Amino acid sequence: MPRSSRRKEAEPSRPQDIAEQLSSALGRRIHTLRSDRNWSLEALSAACGVSRSMLSQIERGETNPTLAVTIRIAQAFGQTLAELVEQPLASAAIQVIRNDDRQFHFRSDHDVNLRTLSPLHLEKDVEFYELELLRPGSRLKSAPHFEGTREFLTVQRGQMRVTSGEDTVDLSKGDSASYRADVEHCIENIGRSESAAFLVVIYS
Numbered sequence: 001m002p003r004s005s006r007r008k009e010a011e012p013s014r015p016q017d018i019a020e021q022l023s024s025a026l027g028r029r030i031h032t033l034r035s036d037r038n039w040s041l042e043a044l045s046a047a048c049g050v051s052r053s054m055l056s057q058i059e060r061g062e063t064n065p066t067l068a069v070t071i072r073i074a075q076a077f078g079q080t081l082a083e084l085v086e087q088p089l090a091s092a093a094i095q096v097i098r099n100d101d102r103q104f105h106f107r108s109d110h111d112v113n114l115r116t117l118s119p120l121h122l123e124k125d126v127e128f129y130e131l132e133l134l135r136p137g138s139r140l141k142s143a144p145h146f147e148g149t150r151e152f153l154t155v156q157r158g159q160m161r162v163t164s165g166e167d168t169v170d171l172s173k174g175d176s177a178s179y180r181a182d183v184e185h186c187i188e189n190i191g192r193s194e195s196a197a198f199l200v201v202i203y204s
Contacts (some may be wrong), residue, residue, distance in 0.1 A: 024061035026070075026085060031059045033077050048076035095119055111138035117198075129199040133160065133189035141186040148204025151181040158195025161188045 074084035164179035
C-alpha cells in the first residue's frame with residue numbers, strides 16, 4: 001500500500017512498549033479484583049504470600065511479576081493463571097512471539113528444535129509448533145496423547161517420515177499429513193540435511 005501524503009505512518013510498537021502496556025493492564029486487573037472484594041493490600045498479601053510493597057508496585061505497573069508470583073495472586077482470587085492474565089492480554093491488538101524468546105523453545109538440542117508458536121497463557125485445544133530436525137536421522141518421538149488427538153504436519157524444507165502406530169508415510173517439501181497422535185508416533189528426518197516443518201496438534 002503506498003504511503004498517503006496526508007498521513008504519517010504509525011511506527012511499530014517496540015517489544016518493551018508492549019511489555020509495559022501488558023504489565024500496566026495486569027496491574028489494573030489485580031487492583032480491580034482487589035477493590036471488588038474490598039481487600040486491602042495487606043489482606044491480599046496475607047492471601048497470596050506476596051509482600052505488600054511488591055503488590056503495590058505490580059498494581060502501579062512498576063514491576064513485572066514472575067510467573068510464580070502471578071500464579072499465587074491468581075489463586076488468592078480463586079482464579080486460574082489464564083483467567084487472571086487473559087483479560088489484560090486481550091487489550092493488546094497484536095500478540096507477538098519473538099524468535100529469540102527462549103520461554104517458547106520447548107526443546108533445543110543437537111538433533112531437534114521445537115518452538116511453540118501459540119501464546120502460553122491460553123487454555124486451548126490447538127497447539128502450533130515450528131519443528132526443525134537438524135541432522136539426517138534426527139527424530140521427534142512421542143508417546144500417545146489423549147484419545148482423539150490428531151497432528152497436522154506441513155514440511156517446509158527437506159524430507160521427513162511420519163510414523164503413527166503401524167502406519168508410515170514419507171513427505172517432501174510442501175507435503176502435508178494428518179495422523180493419529182493418540183498412539184505412539186514419530187517424525188524423522190530422512191533427508192541428507194536439515195529438515196523443517198510446521199506442526200499443529202488438535203486435542204479432541
